[in-house]
Amino acid sequence: MSITTLKELFIHDLSDVYSAERQITKALPKMARAATDPKLVDAFKTHLEETQGQIERLDQVVESSDEIRLKRMKCHAMEGLVEEAQELIDSVEKGEVLDAGLIGAAQKVEHYEIATYGTLAALAKKLGYSQAAKLLEETLQEEKDTDKKLTVIAGSQSATKTAKS
Numbered sequence: 001m002s003i004t005t006l007k008e009l010f011i012h013d014l015s016d017v018y019s020a021e022r023q024i025t026k027a028l029p030k031m032a033r034a035a036t037d038p039k040l041v042d043a044f045k046t047h048l049e050e051t052q053g054q055i056e057r058l059d060q061v062v063e064s065s066d067e068i069r070l071k072r073m074k075c076h077a078m079e080g081l082v083e084e085a086q087e088l089i090d091s092v093e094k095g096e097v098l099d100a101g102l103i104g105a106a107q108k109v110e111h112y113e114i115a116t117y118g119t120l121a122a123l124a125k126k127l128g129y130s131q132a133a134k135l136l137e138e139t140l141q142e143e144k145d146t147d148k149k150l151t152v153i154a155g156s157q158s159a160t161k162t163a164k165s
Contacts, residue, residue, distance in 0.1 A: 007067065010123040014061065015071040017116045020078035021055050024109065027082045031106065034089045037099045039153050044106070047146050054139045061124075064131040081109050103154045110147040117143060 003009050025048060032044035062068050085105035092098040117140035124133035 006123055007127055010120065010127060010129075011068060011071065012073075013116060013120055013123070014058070014068070015073050016075045016077075017113070017120065018055070018058050018070055019073055020075035020113070020116070021051055021058065023075065023078045023082055024051050025055070027085060030089060031085060031102050034094065035099050035102055036094055036096075037153065039156070040099055040102065043146070043149055043153060044102075047106075050142050050146070054142065057135050057139055061129075061132040061135050064135070065129055068129070068132070077112060078109070081105065081112065084108070100154065103150050107147060107150050110143055110150065113143045114140065114147065 003012055028044050028048040028051065032041050032048070035041045035044060062070055085102065088098060088101040088105060092101055117136055121133050121136040121140055124130075124136055
C-alpha cells in the first residue's frame with residue numbers, strides 16, 4: 001500500500017487504531033480475570049467500558065466527514081502487545097508478579113494508543129477535520145488518564161510490598 005498524502009496517512013492510522021481498539025476489547029476481560037489486585041481488576045473493567053466508548057467515538061470520526069472511510073486492516077502492533085500479555089497470563093502464577101506484569105503490558109498498550117491518538121488528532125487538525133480532532137483529543141485524554149491510573153496502582157503495589165518486607 002502506497003501512502004502519498006496526509007489524508008491517506010490519516011485514514012491508514014485511523015483504520016489501524018480501530019483494529020487495535022477492537023483487539024483490546026477482547027484482551028481486557030482476560031487481563032481482568034488474570035489479575036488479583038482488586039484495583040487492577042476494576043481498572044481493566046473500567047477501561048473496557050471506555051474502550052467500547054472509544055470505538056463509538058471512532059465511528060463518529062468517520063461520520064464527521066464524507067471524506068473519511070475506514071479500510072479493513074489488522075493492527076499488527078496491537079496484536080503483538082496482546083500476545084505478550086497472553087504469554088504472561090499463561091506463564092506467570094496468579095498474584096503480585098503477574099499483576100505487575102499485567103500493569104506493564106497494559107501501559108505498553110496505553111503508550112501505543114497515546115502516540116497514535118496524538119498523531120491522529122494533529123493530522124485531523126492539519127486536514128481541517130475539526131470535529132474529528134475534538135473527538136480524537138477526547139480519546140487521547142482518556143488514554144493518558146488510564147496510563148496515570150495504572151502508574152498509581154503500580155506504585156501502591158510497590159508500597160504494599162515494601163510495607164510487608
